[in-house]
Amino acid sequence: MEMFWYIILVFMLGMYVVLDGYDFGAGIVHLLFAKTDDERAAIRNSIGPFWDANEVWLIASGGVLFFAFPTLYASAFSGFYLPLMMVLWFLIFRAIGLELRGQIHNRLWEKFWEKAFGIASLFLAIFFGAALGNVVRGVNLGMVENGLSTQEPQYFFLQLWNPTLDPLAEVHGIIDWFTILLGVVSVITLTIHGSNWIILKTSTDLNRRLKGIIFKLNIALVLLVIGTAALWQYVKPFPLNNLIGHAWLWIFPLIAGIGLIGQFWIKKFKKDGMGFLFSTLFILGSFATTVASLFPNVLPSTNSVNPSLTIYNVAAHEYGLSVGFNWFVIAFLLVVIYFIIQFRVFKGKLDDVGGH
Amino acid sequence: MEDMILYNRLQFAFTITFHYLFPQLTMGLSLMIVYFKWKFLRTNNILYNDASKFWMKIFALNFAMGVVTGIPMEFQFGTNWAKFSELTGGIIGQTLAMEGMFSFFLESSFLGMFIFGEKLLGHKLHFLSGLLVFIGSWASGYLILATHSWMQHPVGYEILENGKFVLNNFSALFTNPWLLPSYLHNQAGSLVTSAFFVSAVGAFYLLSNIHREYGQVFLKTGIVFGLIASIAVAFPTGDMLAKNVVKHQPATFAAMEGIFETEKGGSEIILIGQPDMENKKLDNKIAVPNVLSFLTYQRWHATIKGLNEFDEDIHPTNVPGLYYSYHIMAGLGTIFIGVMVIAAFLLWRKKLYQTKWILWILMFMIPFPYIANTAGWYTAELGRQPWLVFNLMRMVDGVSPTVSSGNTLFTLLGFVGLYILLGLLFLMLVLKIIRKGPETNLALKS
Numbered sequence: 059m060e061m062f063w064y065i066i067l068v069f070m071l072g073m074y075v076v077l078d079g080y081d082f083g084a085g086i087v088h089l090l091f092a093k094t095d096d097e098r099a100a101i102r103n104s105i106g107p108f109w110d111a112n113e114v115w116l117i118a119s120g121g122v123l124f125f126a127f128p129t130l131y132a133s134a135f136s137g138f139y140l141p142l143m144m145v146l147w148f149l150i151f152r153a154i155g156l157e158l159r160g161q162i163h164n165r166l167w168e169k170f171w172e173k174a175f176g177i178a179s180l181f182l183a184i185f186f187g188a189a190l191g192n193v194v195r196g197v198n199l200g201m202v203e204n205g206l207s208t209q210e211p212q213y214f215f216l217q218l219w220n221p222t223l224d225p226l227a228e229v230h231g232i233i234d235w236f237t238i239l240l241g242v243v244s245v246i247t248l249t250i251h252g253s254n255w256i257i258l259k260t261s262t263d264l265n266r267r268l269k270g271i272i273f274k275l276n277i278a279l280v281l282l283v284i285g286t287a288a289l290w291q292y293v294k295p296f297p298l299n300n301l302i303g304h305a306w307l308w309i310f311p312l313i314a315g316i317g318l319i320g321q322f323w324i325k326k327f328k329k330d331g332m333g334f335l336f337s338t339l340f341i342l343g344s345f346a347t348t349v350a351s352l353f354p355n356v357l358p359s360t361n362s363v364n365p366s367l368t369i370y371n372v373a374a375h376e377y378g379l380s381v382g383f384n385w386f387v388i389a390f391l392l393v394v395i396y397f398i399i400q401f402r403v404f405k406g407k408l409d410d411v412g413g414h
Numbered sequence: 415m416e417d418m419i420l421y422n423r424l425q426f427a428f429t430i431t432f433h434y435l436f437p438q439l440t441m442g443l444s445l446m447i448v449y450f451k452w453k454f455l456r457t458n459n460i461l462y463n464d465a466s467k468f469w470m471k472i473f474a475l476n477f478a479m480g481v482v483t484g485i486p487m488e489f490q491f492g493t494n495w496a497k498f499s500e501l502t503g504g505i506i507g508q509t510l511a512m513e514g515m516f517s518f519f520l521e522s523s524f525l526g527m528f529i530f531g532e533k534l535l536g537h538k539l540h541f542l543s544g545l546l547v548f549i550g551s552w553a554s555g556y557l558i559l560a561t562h563s564w565m566q567h568p569v570g571y572e573i574l575e576n577g578k579f580v581l582n583n584f585s586a587l588f589t590n591p592w593l594l595p596s597y598l599h600n601q602a603g604s605l606v607t608s609a610f611f612v613s614a615v616g617a618f619y620l621l622s623n624i625h626r627e628y629g630q631v632f633l634k635t636g637i638v639f640g641l642i643a644s645i646a647v648a649f650p651t652g653d654m655l656a657k658n659v660v661k662h663q664p665a666t667f668a669a670m671e672g673i674f675e676t677e678k679g680g681s682e683i684i685l686i687g688q689p690d691m692e693n694k695k696l697d698n699k700i701a702v703p704n705v706l707s708f709l710t711y712q713r714w715h716a717t718i719k720g721l722n723e724f725d726e727d728i729h730p731t732n733v734p735g736l737y738y739s740y741h742i743m744a745g746l747g748t749i750f751i752g753v754m755v756i757a758a759f760l761l762w763r764k765k766l767y768q769t770k771w772i773l774w775i776l777m778f779m780i781p782f783p784y785i786a787n788t789a790g791w792y793t794a795e796l797g798r799q800p801w802l803v804f805n806l807m808r809m810v811d812g813v814s815p816t817v818s819s820g821n822t823l824f825t826l827l828g829f830v831g832l833y834i835l836l837g838l839l840f841l842m843l844v845l846k847i848i849r850k851g852p853e854t855n856l857a858l859k860s
Contacts, residue, residue, distance in 0.1 A: 149482065
């Protein structure tokens with residue numbers, strides 16, 4: 059049963075990154091690349107009916123994590139206390155930026171909330187990349203000092219940074235050069251992804267410019283991905299052991315690679331949805347590769363005193379997990395139906411859907 | 415350790431209090447919006463469609479506030495109450511995960527359609543999407559109350575050697591005797607807030623002589639909903655819940671009612687008085703003899719155990735807070751019934767719209783249902799403490815072991831600042847929507 063819930067959780071988080079990811083990307087494009095008010099309005103309309111439902115994937119993933127892997131939920135949420143609280147604050151600003159902007163027709167008011175929405179999106183993109191970096195690098199479980207645990211073996215607390223920003227320091231922080239690097243990768247990835255969504259759902263002049271921007275960003279992304287992969291080896295040796303043992307897992311990096319390379323044809327695509335498809339493949343492929351390389355760990359330990367958290371030592375009891383299976387299947391089918399209805403109602407271009 | 419618990423409690427109390435200002439309006443309002451839309455479909459009176467769209471705007475703003483302040487609630491179980499989450503997550507995580515899967519997806523998907531989709535969907539499907547939003551929001555309340563009920567009255571669990579609570583009976587979570595009374599009580603309370611809100615806006619329109627025809631629709635609907643809901647809060651739902659408390663949490667009941675000493679021959683009901691915790695008695699009290707015994711057991715001389723008979727170890731942590739919360743809630747609840755009965759009478763005699771004094775009262779009632787609902791939740795929560803899980807797990811055993819009190823205070827201050835900003839913005843915008851009033855769309859009339 060642990061395996062089932064693990065796959066479900068990874069799937070739901072993947073859905074969240076793909077769906078809310080394009081919202082963040084759209085926010086970044088809105089902040090940095092949109093030039094006219096019409097372009098900015100089109101961007102907001104393209105995510106207006108969706109962002110709220112997309113954010114539900116985060117809440118629902120949180121719920122599933124809480125229920126299926128309570129020890130991981132407790133350990134990670136208290137250990138990453140400060141950055142999580144800041145994520146909450148930025149999520150609030152992103153949401154009210156979008157919702158409040160249209161409520162008063164005043165230039166200053168509108169400008170302020172547009173910036174709030176854009177900047178919050180940018181920071182959230184950085185945070186989610188950095189979060190992935192923290193999980194990959196691992197944490198000091200049990201807060202070991204001088205070879206002795208100072209806390210129960212499943213708990214830890216991370217400072218925001220240590221002065222050296224060294225991921226291999228004995229006492230590291232949330233922010234070090236490795237996690238920052240992943241933050242940058244995340245920003246570029248989501249900017250490309252969000253641009254593709256805008257191209258898919260709108261039809262302003264911005265779209266032609268965005269294709270050029272995507273092309274350039276993708277060159278940077280390829281270089282960064284190669285660089286990150288090399289540094290990954292340095293921060294966490296033998297990351298690909300799992301993949302070497304299980305040949306079928308290579309499908310994930312393969313998917314990521316197709317998504318990454320395919321993006322270079324952005325200017326040639328006949329259909330507006332192709333770019334979005336490729337950026338989705340890259341995000342899902344690289345996310346799955348990362349998760350698979352950690353398996354069965356979900357939060358590695360950086361010390362040798364306490365074991366890593368794995369899906370087996372953090373899971374809830376068997377009965378609860380099996381009974382949850384029944385309602386989850388029903389709920390999931392319903393969610394699929396809602397999404398189909400939602401996408402059919404709001405199919406096509408949304409430049410003038412109104413309301414925002 | 416003391417500071418750690420204090421700041422964690424303050425942060426949770428502050429964020430949940432602020433959060434629940436929004437769902438308590440949206441749950442009730444969603445039903446009223448569906449009613450307006452249904453009434454339009456039946457009568458083809460465009461006023462009702464305009465009304466449903468007007469309240470939808472206020473709903474959407476409230477809903478957005480509810481969502482953004484709700485996410486921190488789900489996170490805070492893990493961030494601030496990690497030990498509690500670790501030990502009980504297999505059980506309360508169950509209902510919380512169901513809330514995400516069953517209600518949030520439903521609400522958020524169809525809310526977008528209800529707000530953006532009137533033209534795309536046509537009136538019947540538009541009504542249906544509103545109905546689904548209503549179902550989603552009430553399902554959310556149900557699953558939260560199921561979680562809450564388990565903490566008040568744990569069922570269907572066993573405790574392992576390592577201290578973990580594991581579920582051994584899923585359906586027990588939903589047949590919990592605590593659940594139905596508290597759910598119905600809570601939903602009726604939510605309807606009170608929205609019904610008073612709708613009638614207050616109606617009264618405001620009539621008194622300021624703007625949007626008169628809408629003002630009358632709002633008053634008519636608000637008062638009918640308000641009368642039913644105000645009575646339902648007290649009887650049967652409040653009564654059912656109080657009987658649960660007296661049965662399963664007798665010390666809490668005594669503290670709520672301000673009964674320190676057991677009175678042979680029947681207990682009085684305290685209307686006013688201040689608990690004196692140093693001397694374990696009630697000062698300056700005004701009370702009616704034997705009524706509490708009758709309300710509780712339907713016998714005038716039934717004995718009710720006073721607080722002094724219970725071990726101090728299991729006394730509610732904050733007896734005066736609990737006592738005041740309960741009395742504020744019950745006192746306001748009684749006033750609500752009175753106001754709504756008078757208003758309904760005048761409505762029936764067709765005098766309501768001309769009777770200025772009752773319109774003034776209705777307009778100024780706006781904050782009080784919020785206060786009563788909040789006080790009701792304080793009664794429930796203070797009544798359970800010192801326990802997190804009643805009789806099984808104390809607050810002190812539930813906090814996050816590695817989050818220092820300084821870090822909690824830092825984030826608490828952050829939330830206070832941010833929520834003050836949110837509250838001010840909300841008030842400003844909601845007042846603007848109300849002043850602008852409903853708009854009619856003649857193109858939709860056919």
